[in-house]
Amino acid sequence: MAGAGGKNLNLKLKVWKQKGPNDSGHFLNYDANGISTDMSFLEMLDVMNEDLISNGQEPIEFDHDCREGICGTCSLVINGEPHGPDKGTTTCQLHMRRFKDGDTIAIEPFRAKAFPVIRDLIVDRSAFDRIIEAGGYISTNTGNAVDANAMPIGKAEADEAFNSAACIGCGACVAACKNASASLFTSAKLSHLAAIPQGQAERISRANSMVAQMDSEAFGACTNTGACEAACPKEISIENIAVMNREFAISSLKSRK
């Protein structure tokens, strides 16, 4: 299975298996032999699953979609680190060359009460969707698309908004945080919309309703450990959380709700 110029690894995998949200789950050990260093982490799991299925065994269930680091569907906590050891990298972009022959790799799901396990390594991240539904949007009249330059936005503001908007909503921040807090995710969306003119109309109510939704989803609170920022595959800055704290404090003072 070795790719051009690559070499093969023999690995031991310790994979979390869980039948459903109410199952208590356990680790299962697998041997992953002849894994090419050119493979991505998910390709390694694909190869494992092909073998398992052809041997009549249950495959390892995991989430994935784009496999190019932009959709936020892949997850996994690899040796304790969400999306594995590389900074600014999603699991689908992690390569097996990062590992050494004979390594033992522990693979766990993102663990949080708000992210119940659906099966094995797949967790339900719809709590994030509900936070967005609570206010992570702008209301606008439909019709013809507005001319791109009709609303002037300064370069600095646009860049700032874009940095926050780079969040792909994967949930690694929650997985990494010792409190399973969704602060980085929620704050990225709040900061994104607070930085641009389109976000101003609903700015006050947005901070209040998104934070209320975040709190109602059993996420923990932020203690500024910085684990989220370190784990984020898009390197969203923890500075966003301070923006959210400001937005929320102001919204609490101004909001009539």
Add this chain to the structure above:
Amino acid sequence: MSYFSSSIGRKQIVGICGLGLSLFVLTHMLGNLLVFLGPQAYNEYGHALTSNKLIYIAEAGLLAILIGHVIYTVLLTIRNKNARPKKYAVTPAGEKKTNFAAKTMIYQGVVILVFIIHHLLTFKFGEEYEVQYGEVIMRDLYRLMVEVFSQPIYVVWYVIAVIILWTHLGHGFSSSFKSLGFNHPKYVKKIDTAGCIYAAVVCLGFIAQPLYMFMNN
């Protein structure tokens, strides 16, 4: 949603109370530096503080801030522990690992709380020796300090507790500002540095006192 029941509102209260307590420990440390000037200076300072009626208001305020800091921290900690019922089998060791001081704030807080209670029982509510300077009879706190800090075990416990306070202040100071919304590339480094310097000054100032007492008496 009510500010006081929201996770962010509670964090901000913990932060504000924490900053209030930080101000207190700084003044407490500075005032106590008078031990280096000898018994009279120290005892007269203590007497001036405690004979002022305003001390009751200050003490009540301080107690309220401490209670606010502790209660809201406990509420948040319960929330945080419930947010991850199932722990990870492996803790991150590489670039994604978390700073130890930041991760253990709550445990540091428990030790500090035990220390505060013990400290109050030892000094504030401890043995009432008396001394007279001129006409005035006052409490001889200096003598109590000499007595307490002549016991190595107490000195060791004091130093350990203050080192734990050091880590607590080191993270807590800058974290409080971040919870209140102050984190911006323009000044965040300055806040972090100020926090480090502040924590070091306060704690070294405190540690010097029992060590001086132990070695000089």
